[in-house]
Amino acid sequence: MSAVLPGSIVNGQPATLGVMGGGQLGRMFVHAAQAMGYYTAVLDPDPASPAGLVSHHHIQTDYLDEQGLAQLMQRCTAITTEFENVPAPALLTLGAHRFVAPAADAVAIAQDRAAEKAHFVKCGVPVAPHAVIETEVQLAAVADDLLPGILKTARLGYDGKGQVRVKTRAELVAAWTEFKQVPCVLEKMLPLKDECSVIVARGRDGQCVHFPVQRNLHREGILAVTEVYEGAVPAALAQQAVAAAVAIANGLQYVGVLCVEFFVLEGGQLVVNEMAPRPHNSGHYTLNACDQSQFELQVRTLTGLPLTQPRQHSAAIMLNVLGDLWGLEGQSPDWDRVLALPGTHLHLYGKLSARKGRKMGHLNITAATPEAARAVALQACAVLAIEPF
Numbered sequence: 001m002s003a004v005l006p007g008s009i010v011n012g013q014p015a016t017l018g019v020m021g022g023g024q025l026g027r028m029f030v031h032a033a034q035a036m037g038y039y040t041a042v043l044d045p046d047p048a049s050p051a052g053l054v055s056h057h058h059i060q061t062d063y064l065d066e067q068g069l070a071q072l073m074q075r076c077t078a079i080t081t082e083f084e085n086v087p088a089p090a091l092l093t094l095g096a097h098r099f100v101a102p103a104a105d106a107v108a109i110a111q112d113r114a115a116e117k118a119h120f121v122k123c124g125v126p127v128a129p130h131a132v133i134e135t136e137v138q139l140a141a142v143a144d145d146l147l148p149g150i151l152k153t154a155r156l157g158y159d160g161k162g163q164v165r166v167k168t169r170a171e172l173v174a175a176w177t178e179f180k181q182v183p184c185v186l187e188k189m190l191p192l193k194d195e196c197s198v199i200v201a202r203g204r205d206g207q208c209v210h211f212p213v214q215r216n217l218h219r220e221g222i223l224a225v226t227e228v229y230e231g232a233v234p235a236a237l238a239q240q241a242v243a244a245a246v247a248i249a250n251g252l253q254y255v256g257v258l259c260v261e262f263f264v265l266e267g268g269q270l271v272v273n274e275m276a277p278r279p280h281n282s283g284h285y286t287l288n289a290c291d292q293s294q295f296e297l298q299v300r301t302l303t304g305l306p307l308t309q310p311r312q313h314s315a316a317i318m319l320n321v322l323g324d325l326w327g328l329e330g331q332s333p334d335w336d337r338v339l340a341l342p343g344t345h346l347h348l349y350g351k352l353s354a355r356k357g358r359k360m361g362h363l364n365i366t367a368a369t370p371e372a373a374r375a376v377a378l379q380a381c382a383v384l385a386i387e388p389f
């Protein structure tokens with residue numbers, strides 16, 4: 001299959017790329033695709049979805065709506081996804097007629113924590129000790145050693161939703177009942193020193209490129225800060241993380257951008273946490289600190305364009321901008337004071353109502369040195385009333 005060239009005419013229409021889902025990741029994909037000259041189409045039921053607002057075409061139907069999917073196929077030469085909970089059957093339908101990346105089977109594995117962990121193990125990458133709980137018998141058979149632990153629903157969790165910390169067997173039973181006994185994974189609570197992630201892009205020909213390894217700080221289960229510069233993650237760990245992520249992508253015959261999240265344990269060991277079959281919040285710094293962004297690589301993998309290894313040219317810190325920063329009457333933060341700081345790049349997603357924990361945007365800070373980036377980031381935190389890190 002030949003590449004979908006930017007600015008070309010395909011079947012009498014400008015080459016158009018589709019995306020399932022209209023959130024902020026879709027919006028930034030649309031921006032990258034349009035910058036290269038592609039037309040775009042977004043399928044998302046929400047009339048005010050961040051990506052739908054900026055796309056050439058916005059198909060406002062449910063993800064499984066046959067007419068919606070048909071319209072998307074009629075418009076697009078190739079289709080990607082921006083959130084992992086797009087129903088796999090929708091991707092299968094699209095994949096029967098159009099090039100779809102990532103493919104439905106890879107997305108289906110990432111949608112299910114149990115299948116995902118099994119895939120990591122198959123690739124020889126260490127995972128947290130865990131047990132799959134789908135039945136009362138499996139619940140009763142859980143080893144004592146897994147407590148204290150975290151019970152996570154196998155499907156549909158994000159930003160710490162769908163998980164509870166459990167210290168005792170009684171708490172475990174109560175938590176599973178609370179989750180209405182849906183399939184879950186119980187993970188042993190590990191002593192974390194740090195968290196990191198790596199983003200790889202794998203092309204149709206199997207070629208893999210990657211970004212530097214990111215160091216991530218989560219607060220209340222939500223990513224708060226990402227730091228990327230020489231030394232943010234020890235070199236030996238970073239090498240291991242990249243090798244693991246490449247093995248995971250190869251094992252899936254993956255095409256697209258894939259983010260793999262890791263824990264670094266107190267003893268220094270690297271343990272894989274989960275993967276996202278798409279660009280990731282921890283990769284947003286690439287928009288300003290690298291010569292190609294994760295969204296540009298998503299476009300290239302989708303269209304079959306060549307991949308070249310991206311290069312980070314500035315030390316970077318990303319601060320997530322959550323709805324918590326807006327005033328009670330919806331007043332926006334003091335962006336004029338933040339943007340007076342050198343090397344600050346604001347990205348807001350066009351969401352009209354701010355809620356606690358809602359991802360409204362992010363602030364990238366770039367500088368010549370890690371120390372300078374950190375100094376500006378701390379000043380920005382002070383203006384925004386974000387807890388310093």
Ligand code: ATP
Pocket residue numbers: 128150152157158159160161187188189190191192195218221222261273274
């Ligand atoms: P995301 O928004 O990244 O998809 P999620 O809801 O899928 O989040 P996880 O990544 O599984 O959740 O967990 C969220 C955070 O909780 C982790 O980043 C980590 O800080 C903490 N955590 C999760 N599992 C464990 C564990 N086994 N031991 C210690 N801490 C953990």
Ligand code: MG
Pocket residue numbers: 261273274
């Ligand atoms: Mg996570």
